Amino acid sequence: MRRIVIGILCLAVLFFRAEAVLCQSPEYRTVNTSRGNVIVGLNRDRALELFGVPTSASSDLWYYADLQQFVHFSQRSLAQMYLYPPFLELTSTGVPVEFKVFGYLGDFTVKDITAQAEFIISEKENFSTVRPGVFIPKKEGVYQVLASSQDAASNPAFIVIKKPDDKKASAKEQCLAIHVLPYKPRLRPGSRIEFVALGIFFSSSDKSYVVKDISRQAQWFFRQAGQEQPLKEGGMVTAPQEEGKFSVFCTYDGLKSYPQEMEVSAAAFLRPASxxxxxxxxxxxxxxxxxxxxxxxxxxxxxxxxxxxxxxxxxxxxxxxxxxxxxxxxxxxxxxxxxxxxxxxxxxxxxxxxxxxxxxIEGDDKAQAKKKELLALQTQNAATKAKDAEQLLEEMKQDARELENSAADEKRTLKAIKIIPDYLKVHLGESGEVAAMGIYSDNTQEDITLLASWEALDPAICSAERGRVSANHKGETRLYAKFEGITSSPATVIVEGPRLLSVSIIPPEATLPMGRTLSLKAEGYYSDASRKDITSEVHWEVTDQRIIKINKKAVVSPIAMGKAQVYAVHKELRSLPAAIQVVFSFLWLFKRIAVALAALLLFAAAFFAMLFAFTEREKRKLQQLIDKDPRGFIVSLHENACHLLSIFGFRPKAFLAPRDYARMADATYMTEKGAFLRFTVKFQEAHYSSHVQRSEDALSALGDYNGFLKTLLSRQSKSALVLRVALALFKTRPLFIPGP
CATH class of the missing domain: 2.60.40.10 (Immunoglobulins)
Incomplete structure (x- = not known):
């Protein structure tokens, strides 16, 4: 029993220890410091994904107000190493070869760490080490090189040393490198451009360098999406229809040129040709x-x-x-x-x-050796599979400096200091980096950034330490580096206003009822940890314009129910989306119904106003006939009266004589003294007899008409009266007609 209890306790201890280890090994750690809780172990992309946009930010520290925590990014930790060049091929021993080691640091910068790296070479006894990264091969063969630093290892590189080719050695002129121009053209889709290949040749007969146009003799290639395609028209290239970056290169006598980058964009335009x-x-x-x-x-x-x-x-x-x-x-x-x-x-x-x-160089043999050494160095650089021409350029400069150092025997003293770059722009809240290069009496240069002391002419504007320039106040000043009693030439430092780091939308999400509006606000977060309302400086983008629309004043109006997202864009910065949910609203429905009714009433009023105008026009036409044509007036007036009786429900019968119809109408509507019958008698006299009709006859008929109509209207209910009058207007039949 005791053994069982002890075994259970041991298992429990192991379980809790394992759980504690797991709990202490999350994706990141929180450290309690004098500045509060600080999160370490994250990069910037992961911090944005986990916590969003920071309240304030500096080069290596972000602060989140809602979490009350800082996030620290390690700036100098070595993330990855790259050994360059990855492949070297030589045709003779005794020629120095040089490798560079570039470290990718945690702050996304790249630094040359060749001096700090440790090199591992297979069959190291076949090489002499001049200094870190520079080796002299003693024997032909295939060798592998690795570099390591801070427990990180680089990619492998290979050195191939072959026996010299007697045919090539006897050649009088050798191509060392090929350059392709024009430099980084930017074209519109479908446009054409002609590239030129310029070869650098070394003549062994007169020991001179010659630049030749080898465009027609070279074989041209076009590289697109990693695929190389030969060109049929020499250096003539037609830009693809799709936008992007491509490259063009050529080969000549087994030598490959530096690739020339070409960008295709619909926004490209040509400046003046001169x-x-x-x-x-x-x-x-x-x-x-x-x-x-x-x-x-x-x-x-x-x-x-x-x-x-x-x-x-x-x-x-x-x-x-x-x-x-x-x-x-x-x-x-x-x-x-x-x-x-x-x-x-x-x-x-x-x-x-x-x-x-x-x-x-004293002696022909020594001169020939130096020439041969430089030629081998340049051939080696030209044959290297470089990523770009700038990298090769830097390596060849370093080769030249090493060759110069090997020939110098005089005492080495510092002559001057040069700051690189000599012109620096930095924003408030950020820092920039400069380097101090020491120029020595043997014409060599060394990086003395960490050794030199730095001084700004106006410390209120900026300060510098170990090459890092910190912006203090907006303005312009001069920066100096001092070492061993030598002061550098000044570098200009311009401190500009804070740089916009991110844009956020307030509120980040909202529910918008139909019929209402929502005002958004764009807030910018700057490099000096300040905030600013930049609503008037951004333009707005909506993912679904069928749901909402937004004006320049950032007022959102709903169009239909659904979901949409809004972005605030400031130059090249784009905010995180603000989610807008448009929902149903009874108030909106009532407003829509009211608007529809108002529109309907307005239309009806306009329609009846138009009918009234037409009816008044008919009335005026009848009035004009009283004096001009009394007979026609009486006939037309009787026709109008019959139409009105039909509208009021008393339709004429085809088999009834006009007088019988008039008696029935008087009986139906109980008119006084047979008003409609008298009016009908006057109508028959005017219509069927040849007696002369005068204006007095017309006015008498008009009096009977108006009297009968008055009795007719008085016998109607109010609702029926409104309906009958509206129908009379619709048929443009005037009711009462006043005399002249």
Missing amino acids: EVANITVLPEFIFASLNENIMVKAFATYADYSVKEISSRAKWKISDSETLIPFGGGLFACRSEGVSEISALSGEVESQAAKVIVAK
Whole structure:
């Protein structure tokens, strides 16, 4: 029995411990801090899904007033690693290869963590390590590379070292890279554009770089939804009918060009053809010996996406005038050892800088080795399966810097500091990031962002620490970085007003009875944790316009019963939907009935007014006959009287003579002294005799008519009288006719 009890207790303890572990391992954790309860372990998308739009927000902290809690996002935690390039192929050993490791952090930023990563290479004894990420292969073969940091591992990369091809080695001219222009065109569906392929060739005979148009010799391809299709008309492309982003590339002599992005949009339009949109300077990298001349070319992409060489018209900018001497038209003389950057300008458009390294190399063998090393480096970069041209550009710049470092033997001292970017815009309540690059005496550059001290000219506008710029007040100021007694050139920081983060609708849901209206309100949440009524600044969208409609003043009016959703849109921001339920209302029904009755009465009044006008017109016609045609007046008056008797229910009989009909009418309605009979006698005299009828005869007949009619109306009930009079109006038969 004791063993059974002990066993039950042990099971209970294990159960409660397991339950406690499960309860302590939810999707997120709540930590009690000096600022209150703080939720950690969530990203921004999951926080929006669980808790909705925050009351206020900063770069790493959100606050929810209804929960009385903060949500903290880890900004520096490493979420994923990417090793680049994923594939390298070389045809000789002894040439340095370089890998970069990019870390995707928890705040959605990407950072180069090559220096902090640990590299693992299969058959490591076949490589010499120069520094993290840079290796020199010693033996041919296929090798695999991995990088790790903070318990995270990168994607695998592969290095293939082949034996050199004697045929290719003996070639006098080799294509190093291919560039496709125009630069990022934006077209309308169905429009046509012609792309140009520019190849960068290295001539082994005279050790020079040449840029050639190889558009006709290259094979062109169009990439859409991951599918590559060959082009039949060379570089001529017809934009697809569907909108989206596509790319165009070409191949030449086994070398693949950088893909050029192309966007198709119905909103695309062409600017003036004379306007320069982009400038590309080629070659991008040149390694030259002292006292040599080099030639670079500038190609402009115009607003109509035509491509033209503007080397002779462009203005050339040199970063180090002691290294290069310009002769115009893209021709430069290598004056002294060093590193310089060349860029071309046309109006306000400036190209990306081309890198030129000028070195004094003693001995032909050493010069050939350096040339061969640079050629191998550039060929390696051009053959890499890069994601985009900008990434390759950055790698090739790094290769050039490493080659420059290997040739420098003098003592390394800091010469200048450059802040990147030198122009920064940041909104109140947010922060931006800048970097400080140290430029040393050996023309190398290093990131000294964390080592430098930062100082703003006006601390009231912004402050900076470790490269993070915090906005304090709206305005403009200058930012400086200091290190080892050197002060950088200033960077301009502009602090703008708070940025709109989200839009919400008040109320978020409502029940709207038919016949009533509802006023909505759009409220904006800004980066400085402030709120503002932006109802007049948004436009409204309704999912079902058959149910409700909304005007510019945000007043919702029901149309039919049902459900609909309303969105408030401010530029590119769209609010969460507000649900509107339109329901039945008796008040609305009564109003609709009242409106219908009022409309019916109004129509009836207008109709009878029209009939009355027609009846009055007939009455005037009869009155005019008293003097003009007394005989005709008496005949017409008798005809009108017979119609009225028919309306009042006393229809004439076909077999009765007029006098017999008159006697029956007098007897039926008990008229005084046979008024209708006297009137009928006068009618017969006017109708059948040839006696002359005078106005006095007509007036006498009119008196008998009105007297008989008065007796007729007096014998009717009120309801019957109203109905008979209305029917007389409908048939445009006048009742009483006054004399002249």
